[in-house]
Amino acid sequence: MSGGKSGGDGAGTSGRGARELKTRVKTAKGRRLSSTRWLERQLNDPYVQRAKREGYRGRAAFKLLEIEEKHPFLRTGACIVDLGCAPGGWLQVAAKKVNADGHKPNRPRGRILGIDLQEVAPLPGCELLQMDFLEEGADEAVKAALGGEADAVLSDMAASSSGHRATDHLRIMALCEAAAWFATEVLKTGGAFLAKTLQGGSEADLLAMLKTNFATVRHIKPPSSRKDSAEMYVLATGFRGRGDAPAEVEDPEAGPLG
Known part of the structure; x- marks a missing residue:
């Protein structure tokens, strides 16, 4: 999953489109904070993203x-x-x-x-x-x-x-x-x-x-x-x-x- 959709589409005058956006994962009810941090790290890991793109x-x-x-x-x-x-x-x-x-x-x-x-x-x-x-x-x-x-x-x-x-x-x-x-x-x-x-x-x-x-x-x-x-x-x-x-x-x- 790309982080480019977090907080909007990354376009416009804010300049956010010029830098990589991180995906934020909300702490759902029943999900431990450690699990949330792990998931957030996975979603923002460039190697995880690259693996998906390259089919690994x-x-x-x-x-x-x-x-x-x-x-x-x-x-x-x-x-x-x-x-x-x-x-x-x-x-x-x-x-x-x-x-x-x-x-x-x-x-x-x-x-x-x-x-x-x-x-x-x-x-x-x-x-x-x-x-x-x-x-x-x-x-x-x-x-x-x-x-x-x-x-x-x-x-x-x-x-x-x-x-x-x-x-x-x-x-x-x-x-x-x-x-x-x-x-x-x-x-x-x-x-x-x-x-x-x-x-x-x-x-x-x-x-x-x-x-x-x-x-x-x-x-x-x-x-x-x-x-x-x-x-x-x-x-x-x-x-x-x-x-x-x-x-x-x-x-x-x-x-x-x-």
């Missing part, structure tokens, strides 16, 4: 686009597993990048396997599994559906917010670690792993595992990630299996870390 299912699509633009790892013809894929923004981006949707008829066609607890509406070139990835046996079910190795494993999984930052951090790190271990079991040599994390102090074990298994590990804060959010992404590339030399690690603000 969510603003998260731009996070993957920005990460891929700076650190390309999705190649035409690749096989991708997307954990926590609802509503499908990352699926849309990945499907085009690897040509899973067949929009490049003379190029190798990739494959996308998306997994989520929620039902996801079908997308061209994407195979979808509705399941809880953390349930016992779920990883084996995904491996069976995959039927081989993957070039990249993506995870934008997130637990429902508890409102307690430390608890939310531990929950999302548990999801990230589960996805990372799964990645080490299905990736081809040279493969990549991308996952959402939250800053909070318990990342050491995950980073140690990734540094053992991948040639390079980067911390990334894409421009579309809200500045007031503790959200970060970790991108590990050059999968080599367990037990080799330490990886090179980079943070989002500086060069390689020692």
